[in-house]
Amino acid sequence: MAQLTKSDIGGFLARQGILVAFAVFIIGFTLANPRFLDPDNIMGVIRSSAILGVMALGVTFVVISGNLDLSVGSMMSFSTIVVLDLHDKLGPTLAIPAMFAMTLCLGALIGFLVGYLKLNSLIVTLGMLSAIHGLTLTYSGGKNMDIADKEGTWFSVFGQGDALGIPVPILLFVLLAAFLGIVLAKTPFGRKVYAVGGNGVAATFSGIRRARVVFTCYLASAFCVATAGLLQASRSMGSQNTVGQGLELEVLAAVILGGASLLGGSGTIFKTVIGVLMLGFIQNGLLLVGLQFYVQYVVTWVIIILAVWLDIAAKRGTLWSPIA
Amino acid sequence: MTGQTPALRLEGIVKTFPGVRALDGVSFSVMPGEVHALMGENGAGKSTLMKVLGGIYQPDAGQILIEEAPTVMASPLEAKAKGVVFIHQELSLADELSVAENVYLGELPRKSFGRVDWDRLYADTERILDRLKVGFTPQTLVGDLSIANKQMVEIARALTVDAKAVIFDEPTASLTDAEKDVLFEVIADLKARNVGIIYISHRMEEIFRITDRVSVLRDGQHTGTAITADTNEEAVTQMMIGRKLDLSRNVAHHELGDVALEVRNLSCGHLYKDVSFKIRRGEVVGFYGLVGAGRTEIAETLFGLRDPSAGQILLDGQALRITSPTDAIERGISLVPEDRKGQGLVLGMNCRDNMTLPQVDDLKAGPFVAEGAEVAIFDQYRDRLDIRTPGWKQLVGNLSGGNQQKIVIGKWLSMHPNVLIVDEPTRGIDVGSKSEIHNLIRDLAAQGYAVIVISSEMPEVLHVADRIYALFQGRITREFTSEDVTEDSLVRAISGLADNGGAQVA
Numbered sequence: 001m002a003q004l005t006k007s008d009i010g011g012f013l014a015r016q017g018i019l020v021a022f023a024v025f026i027i028g029f030t031l032a033n034p035r036f037l038d039p040d041n042i043m044g045v046i047r048s049s050a051i052l053g054v055m056a057l058g059v060t061f062v063v064i065s066g067n068l069d070l071s072v073g074s075m076m077s078f079s080t081i082v083v084l085d086l087h088d089k090l091g092p093t094l095a096i097p098a099m100f101a102m103t104l105c106l107g108a109l110i111g112f113l114v115g116y117l118k119l120n121s122l123i124v125t126l127g128m129l130s131a132i133h134g135l136t137l138t139y140s141g142g143k144n145m146d147i148a149d150k151e152g153t154w155f156s157v158f159g160q161g162d163a164l165g166i167p168v169p170i171l172l173f174v175l176l177a178a179f180l181g182i183v184l185a186k187t188p189f190g191r192k193v194y195a196v197g198g199n200g201v202a203a204t205f206s207g208i209r210r211a212r213v214v215f216t217c218y219l220a221s222a223f224c225v226a227t228a229g230l231l232q233a234s235r236s237m238g239s240q241n242t243v244g245q246g247l248e249l250e251v252l253a254a255v256i257l258g259g260a261s262l263l264g265g266s267g268t269i270f271k272t273v274i275g276v277l278m279l280g281f282i283q284n285g286l287l288l289v290g291l292q293f294y295v296q297y298v299v300t301w302v303i304i305i306l307a308v309w310l311d312i313a314a315k316r317g318t319l320w321s322p323i324a
Numbered sequence: 325m326t327g328q329t330p331a332l333r334l335e336g337i338v339k340t341f342p343g344v345r346a347l348d349g350v351s352f353s354v355m356p357g358e359v360h361a362l363m364g365e366n367g368a369g370k371s372t373l374m375k376v377l378g379g380i381y382q383p384d385a386g387q388i389l390i391e392e393a394p395t396v397m398a399s400p401l402e403a404k405a406k407g408v409v410f411i412h413q414e415l416s417l418a419d420e421l422s423v424a425e426n427v428y429l430g431e432l433p434r435k436s437f438g439r440v441d442w443d444r445l446y447a448d449t450e451r452i453l454d455r456l457k458v459g460f461t462p463q464t465l466v467g468d469l470s471i472a473n474k475q476m477v478e479i480a481r482a483l484t485v486d487a488k489a490v491i492f493d494e495p496t497a498s499l500t501d502a503e504k505d506v507l508f509e510v511i512a513d514l515k516a517r518n519v520g521i522i523y524i525s526h527r528m529e530e531i532f533r534i535t536d537r538v539s540v541l542r543d544g545q546h547t548g549t550a551i552t553a554d555t556n557e558e559a560v561t562q563m564m565i566g567r568k569l570d571l572s573r574n575v576a577h578h579e580l581g582d583v584a585l586e587v588r589n590l591s592c593g594h595l596y597k598d599v600s601f602k603i604r605r606g607e608v609v610g611f612y613g614l615v616g617a618g619r620t621e622i623a624e625t626l627f628g629l630r631d632p633s634a635g636q637i638l639l640d641g642q643a644l645r646i647t648s649p650t651d652a653i654e655r656g657i658s659l660v661p662e663d664r665k666g667q668g669l670v671l672g673m674n675c676r677d678n679m680t681l682p683q684v685d686d687l688k689a690g691p692f693v694a695e696g697a698e699v700a701i702f703d704q705y706r707d708r709l710d711i712r713t714p715g716w717k718q719l720v721g722n723l724s725g726g727n728q729q730k731i732v733i734g735k736w737l738s739m740h741p742n743v744l745i746v747d748e749p750t751r752g753i754d755v756g757s758k759s760e761i762h763n764l765i766r767d768l769a770a771q772g773y774a775v776i777v778i779s780s781e782m783p784e785v786l787h788v789a790d791r792i793y794a795l796f797q798g799r800i801t802r803e804f805t806s807e808d809v810t811e812d813s814l815v816r817a818i819s820g821l822a823d824n825g826g827a828q829v830a
Binding site for chain 1: 627629648649650652653654659661666667668669670671672673677681682684685687688691692693735
């Protein structure tokens with residue numbers, strides 16, 4: 001068996017497929033446009049990935065606990081619109097905590113429905129995607145929201161400022177990732193998230209209050225969404241009602257690309273960060289080779305399909321199997 | 325049998341996986357009309373051998389011969405087409421389809437334009453069901469059948485082809501005694517039709533009841549074949565584990581302590597009624613009854629998973645309400661559940677994390693989990709319970725059933741519970757680990773733990789329990805001490821029969 005057989009190659013692809021695909025992308029993009037590996041471009045990709053990345057951190061908790069969160073896109077629109085509106089009414093110092101409180105309430109509602117009432121998270125959050133969108137439009141009366149005096153406020157510091165020579169969005173992303181990464185990997189709560197997602201029944205039989213854990217994961221997700229809304233509002237100082245539309249799928253793509261299983265129980269914050277960056281570089285590369293930005297929507301879908309396929313393929317070691 | 329052509333023969337089968345020689349030159353044959361038992365501890369190579377036979381794995385060396393003709397089994401479908409049929413332990417039926425559709429799944433008889441020929445389908449199925457003497461029709465929905473009857477559907481499926489060899493993999497794991505008898509009749513019928521039968525089971529009494537020969541695998545090697553009538557349990561066990569097994573009765577030789585747990589007139593809807601019992605420290609109490617007698621439901625109530633509708637639970641003399649497993653665990657009531665993989669363990673987690681899961685909130689260094697303390701606990705209980713694993717990082721899903729069960733037991737022992745409830749402690753566990761777990765339970769009692777053992781295996785309760793409560797249809801029918809119990813009276817008590825062979829109680 002010195003020769004590589006078809007099934008050997010299949011097995012290798014099944015296990016390392018994501019990395020192989022990513023390497024192919026990088027090489028292809030670099031050949032097509034050498035600017036791809038330019039330090040400025042790389043920094044730009046990281047910077048523009050920060051908002052998506054912050055949301056993906058929270059969704060990682062939800063996915064590891066064995067659930068989904070498809071509401072994060074429209075929840076981010078909500079946070080952005082609310083903080084922009086309150087900024088002019090209350091001033092930034094009060095607007096920010098008020099927006100966080102309102103967003104956390106939405107997270108708590110989802111957490112209650114999925115955790116305590118044990119409703120299917122796909123249905124609950126898909127419904128919330130629509131409901132929160134309606135809430136946002138009702139709140140804004142359908143109008144775009146803008147900060148009146150863009151020069152006279154320190155509010156832009158989150159989206160546009162630098163600290164220690166690093167853009168604030170990147171800094172916040174890194175700090176939040178480090179904090180949540182430690183929570184997930186090192187604390188009793190993190191351990192319980194893995195247990196609940198890995199086998200919820202066994203977790204209950206071990207005395208873990210499963211509903212509380214799921215509830216807290218959705219709160220964490222809402223907190224991350226609120227942070228992302230803050231970054232978005234502060235970057236643009238004005239926004240449409242639909243700013244977060246479609247992000248739920250991109251966030252999910254990044255989390256799965258990082259290697260979290262949709263079945264729950266596996267994944268890490270570090271892997272999610274890798275997934276976010278991979279997605280960012282692929283989307284950036286597509287732009288640089290001259291494709292229109294809306295091609296990204298199709299590509300995101302392809303990436304999700306590929307990631308889900310390779311996830312199950314990696315578990316059984318072959319790309320295809322007649323039995324499930 | 326001599327001089328005949330074997331229905332099926334395996335010759336020098338070798339199969340290696342990275343780092344493991346799973347099968348090391350195994351040869352084995354089944355004659356037409358013979359029931360041949362295949363035994364071995366978990367991990368001995370039985371499943372691998374059957375997967376080679378079923379075309380799921382290809383052997384690295386050796387060959388398969390059907391009626392002495394060398395054959396390659398490329399896929400499970402091909403194995404079936406060649407007359408080698410498997411009755412799997414885990415049923416693979418579609419609950420939403422009828423019996424007939426399941427029996428002929430994938431090969432429904434057709435009329436023109438691809439329409440199903442229902443008349444022929446039902447007639448063909450009827451003929452097979454007649455042979456099996458079952459009490460359901462081809463039109464019955466499979467989802468409405470009991471597990472035993474579902475198994476009959478699996479067997480009916482095997483009978484649609486001209487089977488040369490039928491392999492039964494742990495077929496009685498979830499059957500009642502009466503259902504077992506029906507299964508054994510079917511096996512006898514197949515035997516009379518000159519089909520060769522491979523019978524895989526851990527249960528000795530079945531092996532000696534129905535098989536003609538016994539072959540034993542140990543560590544991937546064929547350690548021997550014996551004519552069943554010429555051997556005995558002890559000899560077979562010794563072939564399997566390479567040492568002797570103690571199956572004598574075990575009773576407390578130590579002083580019993582105070583009453584740890586008392587239950588008074590506990591009821592839970594129609595699941596069980598008016599149940600009263602008590603258990604002392606240092607005592608092993610057995611709950612013996614058929615599946616559905618309410619045993620597991622009582623345990624679940626004590627563990628906070630069910631609300632009782634009436635009655636009292638007293639722990640150390642204090643009446644209390646247990647509202648959740650968290651609550652039960654805090655009060656020192658622990659449950660080793662019936663379904664090890666579904667309820668006991670997070671299979672994708674490592675050994676250490678599984679073992680310390682219930683106390684992860686208490687093992688803290690600042691805000692973090694004290695991983696050093698966790699490793700110390702794991703090491704302590706790995707040594708004490710003799711858990712065989714390369715290390716704590718090993719995923720629990722990769723361990724054998726016996727070692728998995730020890731992880732669940734260790735999980736609770738490390739929290740020093742007042743009462744330990746063990747539900748079906750040795751289900752699906754090989755003989756060697758079984759006796760280790762039995763000894764462990766006895767040791768725990770000797771150390772002063774109060775242990776409740778729920779079991780549907782009579783030798784098990786007889787072996788480990790100091791006292792036995794017999795359950796029948798949600799009620800405790802009798803209480804036995806280890807001195808006054810007999811197998812006969814125990815069987816009567818769990819079947820609702822009076823002790824003197826008189827009329828039925830319920």
